[in-house]
Amino acid sequence: MSKHYLTPLFAPQSVAVFGASDRVDAVGQIVFQNMLEGGFKGALYAINAKNKTVQGHKAYAAIAEIGAPVDLVVIATPPRTVPGIIEECGEHGVKAAIIITAGFSEVGAEGKELERQVLENASRHGIRLIGPNCLGVMRPGIGLNATFNKGGANAGNLALVSQSGALCTAILDWAQTSAVGFSSVVSMGSSADVDFGEILDYLVTDPQTKSILLYIEGIRESRRFMSSLRAAARVKPVVLVKVGRHEAGSRAAMSHTASLVGSDDAFDAAVRRSGAVRVQTVIQMFSAAAALSCGFHPAGNRLAIVTNGGGPGVMATDRASDLGLVMATLSEETIARLNQVLPANWSHGNPVDIIGDAQADRYQHAVEACLTDPNVDGVLTILTPQAMTKPLEAARVVVEVANHHRKPLLACWMGEGQVAEARKVFLAAGRPNFRSPEPAVEVFAFLSNYYLNQKLLMQVPGPSSEHQPADVEGARMVIEGALIEKRKVLSEMESKALLAAFHIPVAKTMVAHSPAEALLIAEQLGFPVAMKVNSPDISHKSDVGGVRLNLTNAPAVRAAYHEIMETVSLRRPDAHLEGISIQPMIVKPNGRELIVGVTNDPIFGPIITFGAGGTMVEAMGDRAVSLPPLNTFLARDLIKRTRISKTLGAFRQLPAADMGSLEAVLLRVSEMVCELPMLMEMDINPLIVDEHGALAADARVVVEFRKPGTDRYAHMAIYPYPTHLESRWQLADGMDVTIRPIRPEDAEMVQEFVRNLSDESRYMRYMNSMQELSQEMLVRFTQIDYSREMALIAVTEESGTEVNLGVARFTINPDGESCEFALVVADDMHGKGLGQKLMTTLMEAARAKDLKVMEGVVFRNNSDMLHLMNRMGFTAETSVEDDSLKTVRKVL
Secondary structure (H helix, E strand, O other), X not given: OOOOOOHHHHOOOEEEEEOOOOOOOOHHHHHHHHHHHHOOOOEEEEEOOOOOEEOOEEEEOOHHHOOOOOOEEEEOOOHHHHHHHHHHHHHHOOOEEEEOOOOOHHHOHHHHHHHHHHHHHHHHHOOEEEOOOOOEEEEHHHOEEEEOOOOOOOEEEEEEEEOOHHHHHXXXXXXXXXXXXXXXXXXXXXXXXXXXXXXXXXXXXXOOOOEEEEEEOOOOOHHHHHHHHHHHHOOOOEEEEEOOOOOOOOOOOOOHHHHHOOHHHHHHHHHHHHOOEEEOOHHHHHHHHHHHOOOOOOOOOEEEEEEOOHHHHHHHHHHHHHOOOEEOOOOHHHHHHHHHHOOOOOOOOOOEEOOOOOOHHHHHHHHHHHHOOOOOOEEEEEEOOOOOOOHHHHHHHHHHHHOOXXXXXXXXXXXXXXXXXXXXXXXXXXXXXXXXXXHHHHHHHHHHHHHHHHHHHOOOOOOOOOOOOOOHHHHHHHHHHHHHOOOOEOOHHHHHHHHHHOOOOEOOOEEEOOHHHHHHHHHHHOOOEEEEEOOOOOOOOHHHOOEEEEEXXXXXXXXXXXXXXXXXXXXXXOOOOOOEEEEEOOOOOOOEEEEEEEEEEOOOEEEEEEEEOOOOHHHHOOEEEEOOOOOHHHHHHHHHOOOHHHHOOOEOOEOOOOHHHHHHHHHHHHHHXXXXXXXXXXXXXXXXXXXXXXXXXXXEEEEOOOOOOOXXXXXXXXXXXXXXXXXXXXXXXXXEXXXXXXXXXXXXXXXXXXXXXXXXHHHHHHOOOOOOOOHHHHHHHHOOOOOOEEEEEEEEEEOOEEEEEEEEEEEEOOOOOEEEEEEEEOHHHOOOOHHHHHHHHHHHHHHHOOOOEEEEEEXXXXXXXXXXXXXXXXXXXXXXXXXXXXEEEEEO
């Protein structure tokens, strides 16, 4: 296995500083001084054409004079010099550069041209860049401080990646006095080359990093960002702050959905699907990271509070309600247990008020009882320093109890002088502690969100519904017909035709172009009817007097036709009117009016929204959003995050709505989004749902031409489960085999498969004598990102259970044109053609992604594998890194 391509940046053996100087407070002077004081363990060179020495060390006029390899350069020279420096570095074989210098694309046309030259030279020589206009990079564990920060950082296991250098300096200053240490600190600057996604890819494999903290101002490549964030969050807690939550203005939108959903909604939806947790402040970021690093196992949002003061308990309860947390209902067993150990006047509920004279033993009994209650997902214990209180002893017993449980246990020892020693106990034990209840409750909310987001991360929906196939081609023809006519807004008839193609029930609608035609249509459909203006220029028909409802006879229909046309013409003289749409009046006395919509975020692509519908949709502002694709679990999560969801069950005199039909509509809309890249905005408003089903009463669709490419899901931030790669095959002995992409729920089956391999097979595949996969490896192998890797698993069915027979996988290399593969087959399946079939199918999947080369590493004594590779047209050469290995390669 080759080293990660960012290793020269994060673990360089040698560093050269361009602009290193003796001039006090010059950027180059500070960077070189930081490198010296940090105790960098590799070779360090100063490059300064004017001086022979810098800070007592030899200086070189140019990198070519060094006469030794240089892994990383740090550039702190004027912007006009940087393109030439990058060219010199390329000729010297440098592979990574940190450009601290500002004055590039952020300052105008001249700077943009300089940046273009820098990127062109770097690309030609294969140099990866951090910056420009950044603070730099720190790796305290190896003494690397390639920044102009005043001072260094404590070594630790937190990685901080920030788009703000100024924020980095503030965090580093705070961390020095707060016992917070870092494995890495990366200031991204302008991110002209290396971005968040690539940094995350490195950190997820970095053994020094246990948690990742991100400060984000904006995202450039959503697919790479989402892919890397999801990969990282599968194995390490990721906590992020995203600024710019409120837009200064609103953009013009053609649909209700677009005006309801802002860019921060899209980012929130992305975080929910990534498995990370979002916080609002830097202090919350570190608090949440500390809590997640304690080994807690968050499992829900039901909080119990143990306190020796009623007031703080109420404060905590109020904050919990603000955040949508559930105050846990203690079980009868827990109440009985507490009755035995607490005074008679304890609160007999949650919060558990153990009274002001509580000693350490009461804290021990109460916290232990709450943590063992199955109705409780986490505990906040609060202490106020009263006359009889012993804060230090109470802290010690709370830490001891916490060591025997995985549920979150947060401590809030209020006050200062009397609880100072107790806080040291929590700090030494690595247990989160707070000075007031509200921040503690907020951290529990973050833990709860983390648990939910991890569940959402595990979902791998396919692009299509499992029910009746949609008429995708017919839907595309409807869209193409409008685009040929240079129209972006579909008519109501076309919009409903699109829904019908995906089997979403729609109200039958016809368009009249005269009063007489309106009468004929009304008679044909049957009274009562609803009439609405039909215009591609009008989104909100009611606002312009374009709707008449419950028309029960012919005169009313004729009058309504004239009234609508006249009123709308007066209020919107610019609008093109295409007649009046007529449909039967939908009589659903138990119906709930909902909205299901789609909009396109400029960064994250299509977004699905759900909420309360009808004419008051914007005023109500009740909506939740999600990134597609959806499955039933995700659809239910989307629904329950709205206020309107509370009315979908049995409500007063209303029977419960048909939730299955509502979920089916959401899944069909998800399918539309996946298969119709030209679908830009859509409203189904109202979608009327009652106990009998769901019906789209009105619909509006906005489309836009997109040139088709080889990646059918390039428009989506999250790649759907690739159901099109599923296939059936039969061995010569008649065994039926299914070959399909791997899924997260295959983890247990894959682990059993690895356990059952012979020692030799395990060693040949994993180059390790392990008996089973570690949890981290198991997650990495089964929770994959289908956009940049593929794992095909061969299974057969035995007694109604799937059994793993073999796995073939590839991972796309950073060049985007080649991939590295691996193959393993069960010992009893050798010689039956399964390995060749898996490899053939894997190569077809690689070709479909336009990959040009497939390569892998095989032990030279693995003769069976080498024979298979030879039969399949792979070449084999002895590895330059290890002569016990062969590198096999095939041009696809």
